[in-house]
Amino acid sequence: MSDRVLAAENLDLFLSTSFSIEDISLELHKEEIVSIVGANGSGKSTLLRLLTRLIAPDRGHVYLEGKRINEMSPKAIAQKLTMLPQTHNHYLDLTVNDLVKYGRNPFKKWFEGFKAEDQEIIDFAISATNLENIKHRSLPSLSGGERQRAWIAMSLAQMPDILLLDEPTTYLDISHQLEVMELIKKLNRENGITIVMVLHDLNQAARYSHRLIAMKDGKIVQQGTPKKMFNQDFFKEIFGIDVSIYYDEDIPFFIPRYIGAAMTEMAWT
């Protein structure tokens, strides 16, 4: 398929006897928003790292626009794809502007300076994330939401076709969560960026994603549109909980009822 921008074929990764990635294949299409969901330790973050070649798989391949990612140069990859990791160095005392400038690194030779074009892109990244008024403030002086937006702005300065985000809303309060999710949606719509994210909040995943991929024990167990996926069996299988499903206009959401039999059994073994 021509709009297949990122794909994985038969990825295996053995990390320990209790944790491994097994035979994962997936395809991501242009301008799609996909959320990877699953319980803690199901391999979601590891999958993101495999897709961004931060970890090399033991077997299988990742393809970026049809090319094997392990045969591409780091800078060539960084010009097309980047990720927002979950945690950052909290002692960085850069200003927002300085941080965003690093996003141009993949396009720069060792000692190449900034051109007018780079400055335009940096300005775009800062205005798209609504950080103009605080671009000369240092990261530690910002709120969690502002800081997250600053990191997203840095990723944007890479002008990526694909942006992966590892739990972009964790540690944020609800209004900052919405702020980040709306920003991601806007970047997808207005700039055509393909989004892949790991999300813990399934209601947010359903609201903002075209497609969900559910993982369990290092394997992909289900995938499809939120509407197709949101049913009681799905929640029982993936999280071991019983839920009620409701609809807000056309978007499904769930409310947990109680921990299902599957989970109580697990707790006692």
Place this chain on the structure above:
Amino acid sequence: MQIKDKVVQIQSDPRNKKRWLVAVIAFCLVITAVVLGLITGAVNISVTDVWNALFGNEETLHRQIVYELRLPRVLTGLLVGACLASAGALLQGIMRNPLADPGIIGVSSGAGFVAVIFMILFPAQLKFLPLGAFLGALVAALVVFGLANIGSGGSPYRIILSGIAVNALLGAGTTGIMILNSDSVQAVLPWLAGGLSGRSWPHFYTILPYASIGLILSVFAIKPANLLLLGDEVAKLLGHDVEKSRFLLIVLAAFLAGAAVSVAGLVGFVGLVVPHIIRMLVGNDYRYLLPISALGGGFLVVFADILARSWFDPIELPVGILLAFVGAPFFLYLLHTGGIKSE
């Protein structure tokens, strides 16, 4: 009625003014220390006389003292301090550990071990001493870094602990060699204490090429060192070859530490104290941290040397001992205040 939001737009990083101020002050301190270093000593010589001694044509006693004794010692001290502080600043960034100092993590003792071997076993090959010291420093740095990263990543404590182990091993090796060659130890002892006593033009010309190369290469280290600060994953996602640049930065830090050790012996704590204080003043950004640390290191070593040779006149303390008196409490203070938080 509507109250208009007053948006105060700051036009640039507000810290830049302070950073430049710190740089200017550091530069002035260096000049002051150099001048003080030339005028103070067993014989105090006035600034005018120093000027005449340096730029006049007469062969006076003052010219002898200033030109042959004090000037080379001061210049050597500047380079030693600049190298040690730069090496410390780089190591702290590479290992993401504020306690990484060439003396603490075994880099200096690696250099010292090879230097002692050279001085005792191959006294005829002394011109290769800095090169040997560099290789010793490099091996020690790689061993410490490797040990600390086995298993679950390098925590600050693991780096310090492997540094202690490497330090102990190399210290034992150095002592062993000295005992086995006790007849030629006299030449090594003053060097081992760490200091600038008796350092003259030959020492200056020994360190000059190595220090110049190292300090010039530091300019190229600024960008990769800053990228590493973002974290390994982020740097990789920005297309940066993290492993390669970390290795090259370790090589550079070892080169700088080796250069310093080969002329001044084991001078500790400069690489710890200076980058720390500068970091508190200007922040982590290596564009400011590295050059200002180099200035600060030069100042500290020259200034401490002035105290070391004039305080207990006529007895001269090795500057390394004086620095340890200041540095060790500072190190304990950092441990105590949790200055060793890593990421």
